[in-house]
Amino acid sequence: MVSAGLEILGLSMCVIGSLLVMVACGLPMWKVTAFIEANIVVAQTIWDGLWMTCVVQSTGQMQCKVHDSILALTHDLQAARALTIISSMMGVLGLMVVIAGAQCTNCIRTEYIKARVVNAGGIIYIISGLFVLVPLCWMANNIISDFYNPQVPASKKREIGAALYIGWAATALLLIGGTLLCCSCPSSGNSGYSVKYAPTQRATQNGEYDKRNYV
Numbered sequence: 001m002v003s004a005g006l007e008i009l010g011l012s013m014c015v016i017g018s019l020l021v022m023v024a025c026g027l028p029m030w031k032v033t034a035f036i037e038a039n040i041v042v043a044q045t046i047w048d049g050l051w052m053t054c055v056v057q058s059t060g061q062m063q064c065k066v067h068d069s070i071l072a073l074t075h076d077l078q079a080a081r082a083l084t085i086i087s088s089m090m091g092v093l094g095l096m097v098v099i100a101g102a103q104c105t106n107c108i109r110t111e112y113i114k115a116r117v118v119n120a121g122g123i124i125y126i127i128s129g130l131f132v133l134v135p136l137c138w139m140a141n142n143i144i145s146d147f148y149n150p151q152v153p154a155s156k157k158r159e160i161g162a163a164l165y166i167g168w169a170a171t172a173l174l175l176i177g178g179t180l181l182c183c184s185c186p187s188s189g190n191s192g193y194s195v196k197y198a199p200t201q202r203a204t205q206n207g208e209y210d211k212r213n214y215v
Contacts, residue, residue: 003184004103007118010180011098014125017173018091020166021132025084028054028064029161030077031143034154048158050081076142080135084167087132091174094124098181122181129174136167 028049047054054064067073070081100107101117108114143160146152 006180006184007098007102010122010177010184011095011102013173013177013180014091014098015095017125017129017170017177018088018095020170020173021084021091021128022088024132024163024167024170025050025088027161027163027166028052030080030139030163031158032161034147034157034159047161049163050077050084076135076139080139083131083135087128090124090128090131094121094128094178097121097124118184119182122178125174125178125181129171129178132167132174133171136164136171140164
């Protein structure tokens with residue numbers, strides 16, 4: 001029961017983490033305009049995402065433009081696109097693997113093999129979390145470096161957007177959930193087979209078998 005509870009908890013955290021990765025991948029708020037001038041009243045706010053750039057006017061209107069060319073993007077945006085998509089696909093793959101080996105399903109009969117399958121699903125989720133962590137830290141480092149670089153004009157400076165925080169939360173859920181899935185597996189010594197021996201039937205003095213053997 002404890003192992004099944006860990007599987008359910010770990011799988012729930014991993015599924016939520018994978019959904020957050022997909023949300024962070026689609027949000028345009030990876031980089032946002034930095035308000036560092038004395039006048040905080042600005043006419044527009046710029047959001048830079050993996051797929052588009054949005055401009056939010058002070059009146060509430062928003063206009064977005066999809067990136068025309070992948071090669072025109074910076075290296076951190078190109079890497080973030082690829083790694084977040086790979087992480088999302090690995091999340092779906094990990095979900096199918098864990099469900100196939102979960103104790104609440106009958107896709108696999110042998111308990112030892114089911115434990116190994118769940119273990120493999122946990123490793124997939126851990127790798128998925130590492131894949132999305134790399135572009136998040138890379139982009140955050142570039143944003144902070146440009147922010148404190150005096151050669152970068154104030155209009156080009158950006159701050160960390162909400163998508164990065166969502167991605168970090170997703171990474172934590174994927175790493176913790178994947179670890180729980182690895183820890184929920186039973187010991188390798190338990191093969192899942194049990195052997196039962198029937199008692200030996202003894203004959204009575206008159207040559208007939210005892211009727212108690214048939215009760």
